[in-house]
Amino acid sequence: MANEISMDINKGRTMADDFVREISVLENLTNELNEQMQQLLSDISYGDPRYINCITGVVANDFTKGSGERLINQLSENEIYIRSTVDRLEEEDNVIGNLFELHGYWNGVLQAAGHSLFGVAFALTGLTRFEFANGAWRVRYLSRYAHLTRAIDNSKLRTVARYLLGPKYLVRYMDKPLRQVMYRAGVGFFPGHVASFDSGLARLREAARNADTFKGAFGAVKSHAGDLLKASKGFLKTNFVTAFIASGVEESIGLGMNILNNYKEYGNNEAVLKRENAKAVGRAVYNTGVKTATAGVGGVIGGAIGSMILPGVGTVVGAAAGGFIGSIVGDKIAKHTPAWVDEAALHLKDEIHAGIEKVGDGLRAVGKGMKKAEEGIKAGFKEVKNTADQLLKNAGEFFSKKFSFT
Numbered sequence: 001m002a003n004e005i006s007m008d009i010n011k012g013r014t015m016a017d018d019f020v021r022e023i024s025v026l027e028n029l030t031n032e033l034n035e036q037m038q039q040l041l042s043d044i045s046y047g048d049p050r051y052i053n054c055i056t057g058v059v060a061n062d063f064t065k066g067s068g069e070r071l072i073n074q075l076s077e078n079e080i081y082i083r084s085t086v087d088r089l090e091e092e093d094n095v096i097g098n099l100f101e102l103h104g105y106w107n108g109v110l111q112a113a114g115h116s117l118f119g120v121a122f123a124l125t126g127l128t129r130f131e132f133a134n135g136a137w138r139v140r141y142l143s144r145y146a147h148l149t150r151a152i153d154n155s156k157l158r159t160v161a162r163y164l165l166g167p168k169y170l171v172r173y174m175d176k177p178l179r180q181v182m183y184r185a186g187v188g189f190f191p192g193h194v195a196s197f198d199s200g201l202a203r204l205r206e207a208a209r210n211a212d213t214f215k216g217a218f219g220a221v222k223s224h225a226g227d228l229l230k231a232s233k234g235f236l237k238t239n240f241v242t243a244f245i246a247s248g249v250e251e252s253i254g255l256g257m258n259i260l261n262n263y264k265e266y267g268n269n270e271a272v273l274k275r276e277n278a279k280a281v282g283r284a285v286y287n288t289g290v291k292t293a294t295a296g297v298g299g300v301i302g303g304a305i306g307s308m309i310l311p312g313v314g315t316v317v318g319a320a321a322g323g324f325i326g327s328i329v330g331d332k333i334a335k336h337t338p339a340w341v342d343e344a345a346l347h348l349k350d351e352i353h354a355g356i357e358k359v360g361d362g363l364r365a366v367g368k369g370m371k372k373a374e375e376g377i378k379a380g381f382k383e384v385k386n387t388a389d390q391l392l393k394n395a396g397e398f399f400s401k402k403f404s405f406t
Contacts, residue, residue: 128140297326
């Protein structure tokens with residue numbers, strides 16, 4: 001039987017809090033000592049010149065400050081490790097956090113599926129299709145559809161139509177025809193960007209196929225890389241902008257929840273609250289960067305694979321699937337935050353805390369409400385579990401009596 005390792009989460013958190021208290025004391029002592037050393041240097045400069053070089057050397061070498069900072073940094077690293085360990089153990093019991101993570105996952109699934117279905121629908125109905133002619137992919141529209149959208153663009157219904165696609169389209173892409181904006185709203189890309197990306201890949205593959213040797217194929221790919229990037233600029237930009245917006249929105253909500261949770265747990269301990277809020281902000285920035293990169297790259301790779309299978313609709317479906325897979329990879333990477341992210345954020349803990357504290361009283365009140373809500377949810381789950389266990393027990397007793405032959 002495997003040995004089980006258990007840990008008292010409350011004791012772990014108390015230990016981390018003790019580290020923070022000692023760090024705060026050391027920071028204050030170090031600052032005070034540095035001020036006294038500077039004052040001593042100032043005072044001695046007006047006295048006997050024989051002592052000036054001695055005191056100046058001590059201050060210049062900064063022995064006390066360096067030793068104090070090294071000790072503070074070591075304690076800070078230990079606190080980060082202890083609290084991150086406690087947080088990981090507590091993750092399984094974090095009902096609201098787990099529900100939020102599940103919501104984010106299914107939101108990504110629905111978004112990727114929605115873009116793919118719209119792309120397939122546009123292709124099957126013929127409203128927007130892609131044709132290869134003269135060495136490049138072109139966008140073609142169903143004649144009646146093109147006439148109808150052009151008529152709407154030239155009428156008073158133009159604003160209404162764009163509002164129905166989404167309020168943002170009242171101010172964005174006003175220079176684009178309605179048929180292109182409709183495709184963008186449903187699929188996530190302008191059809192022209194998809195066609196340009198497919199054309200660039202087609203030229204790249206053609207150059208590689210025409211090469212006689214592997215070295216020649218590599219040279220062809222290298223020489224056409226710039227052309228591909230230029231042709232794919234709109235497609236690449238859309239992938240990364242979409243990934244950045246999605247990641248930014250998700251991390252902003254997550255950051256808000258983390259800060260609320262910090263006020264719930266540490267609202268009466270300012271030293272710990274400063275550190276935890278700083279770490280939450282630093283991790284949100286880091287996570288946004290990681291998820292943007294992985295989702296953006298995933299979308300481009302998926303689009304390229306889809307383009308090789310079926311240019312146009314395959315590109316759209318591949319980009320949606322690749323972006324979703326990339327975001328999952330980003331989530332996995334982001335969960336293992338490097339120590340330097342926390343350490344960098346802690347250097348700005350006072351500035352971050354000052355900004356958040358402007359609404360600190362409201363956050364403390366909401367944090368208390370969150371704690372009560374979470375306790376209510378846990379109590380409800382426990383009651384449901386107990387009821388289910390009792391029903392199963394009663395059912396077992398009933399059937400054992402019915403089928404008993406003794």
